[in-house]
Amino acid sequence: MRKYKILILLLLIIQRISAQDSRVIKMTPEQIEAQFLDQNLELIAEKMNIDIADASIIQAKLWENPSFELGDVNLWTTKAQRNTEELSPIIGKSLRTQFSLELSQLIQTARKRGKLINREKVSKEIAIQDFEDVLRGLKLELRTSIQEIIYLQNYQKILQHQEDLLKGLIQAYKNQVQQGNIAKNELVRLQSSLLEISNELYEVKTEFNEQQKTLKTLLNFQPEVSIEIEETTEKLLKDPQNIHLEQLLQNALENRADVKKANLQIDYSDKDLIYEKAQRVPDITFSANYDRASGVWKDYVGFGVSFDLPLLNKNQGNIKAAQFAKKQSEFMAVQQMNLAQHELVEAYNNYEETYKLSKEIEKEDLTKDLDFMIDAYTRNLKNRNISMVEYMDFMEAYKENKQTMLTINKNMFIQFENLQYAAGVELK
Structure with a gap:
């Protein structure tokens, strides 16, 4: 019976661990981006503006409905009234x-x-560019969040490793203090360092949770899910020396959605001005009417035409407003092109500097040496071959160097994404 209880307890533990693991989803950056394109609610909602613009085109193509009027109905007609006997009944035999x-x-x-x-067709093109611009911005936010999470995942591992080393040292030092082999102040120094590491780890985890919130919102995931990003293959970044800035500046003017939208706004203003000028010409209403027994003839059929006389209102105000709107859109288009070029140059310069710094650090190749040395320093401290001061100095240097390398690598990827965002194209 006791064996069965132990077996049931083990099964419950396994089930609980499996349930916890199922809340963690491992994804590569490529899988995350595919999920984003399919599930992001803001993208789905923004794309509906294109459908709305299509509906506006359909509405603009429709003719005005004809108008029907029934009037002059005399429901109290009697036989005493003149000519009623000559009228044929409408309903039954008596209603004349x-x-x-x-x-x-x-x-x-x-x-x-x-x-x-x-004009509405241009509105649709503007809606398409609005969608492309939202997609461009959300992609930058998504890819930045991915790099932030990768950085925080790796930095957590570094802090966790230091925390584990300190915990092992503290346990060993406690035994030595009890035996009177070392002074207690050295144990306190280790405990203080552990407290600092634990506090920093807490702050990193808090920031990690915030980035998780951003990423899960972009992917439309359930709140209780946690995403672990797997760095399967290293994305090859383009060398700035192989990027032709002049060509990229030209491409930005041709490909950036906000620049395209600004130019389309000129076209829209031009089409709107043409439409408003056409409003000066009055529309015509054709009519046909039938009159039963209210005039000279018993059954009268007539035709008519009506239109406004453009004497007082020639749509002057709307035409003037459309003219100003066209000039305004021309100025804004030039402003948007200037802004796009300045953003691109800034993004290129930032990426170039970050790329150079990253390559310089890669040449030094300190990662393996630092990982080997921290374990060696820990062993030497246990064996009393180095002082506590030397060990603490190296622990701080180890953490700072590791963090610097992770930060530069993260910034290089983010600056590359900023460059792609400013260019409006994917740099292959």
Whole structure:
């Protein structure tokens, strides 16, 4: 019976561990980006603006509905009234009355409908560029978050390793203090260092949780899930020396969604001005009417036409506003092109500097030496071959050097993403 209880307890523990593990999802950056493109709610919502623009084009193509009017109905007609005996009944045999019918249709002149359709087509193109711009911005946010998480994952491992080493040393020093072999102040020094490492680890984990929140929001994941990013293959970054800045500046003007949108806004303003000028020409309404027994003729059929006389309102205000809007959009387009070029040059210079620094650190190749030396320093401290001061100095230098290398590597990837963002293209 006791064996069964132990077996059940082990199964429950395994089940609990499995449940905890299932809340951690391991993903590569490539898998994260594929999930983002498929699941991001902001992208899905922004893409619907294109469908809305399509609907606006459909609406602009529609003709105005015809208008029908029934009037002059006399429900109290009696036989004493003149000519009622001559009228044929409408319903049954007794209801004889007068009424009138009118059917009218508004016809837009000056090709207003076609000009409105052209304007709405430009609106759709603007909606497409809005979507591309949102996608570009969210991609930068996603990729930056990925690099931040990779950095925090690796830095946590460094701090955790130092914490484990200190815990082992503290346990060994406690035994030595009890035996009176060493002074207690050395144990206190180790404990103080452990406290500092633990506090820093806590801060890193807090920042890690914040980045997790950002990434899970972008991927539309459940809150209780945690994402572990696997660095399967190292992404090859382009050498700045192989990037032609002049060509990249030209590409930015041709490919950046915000620049395209600014140029499309000029086209939209131009189409809007044409449409507003067309509004000066009055529309025409054609009508046909039928009158029963209210005039000279018993059954009267007539036709008519009506339109506004453009004497007081020639749409002057809207035309003037459209002219100013066109000039405004031209200035804004130039401003956006200037901004795009300045952003690109800044991003290129930042990436170039970070890339150079990263390559210089790679030449030194300190990673393996630092990992070997920290273990060697720990053993030597246990064997009393080095002083506590020497050990603590190296522990601090180890952490700072490791953090510096991780930070530079993270910044290099982020600056490269900033360069791609400023260029508006993926740099292969």
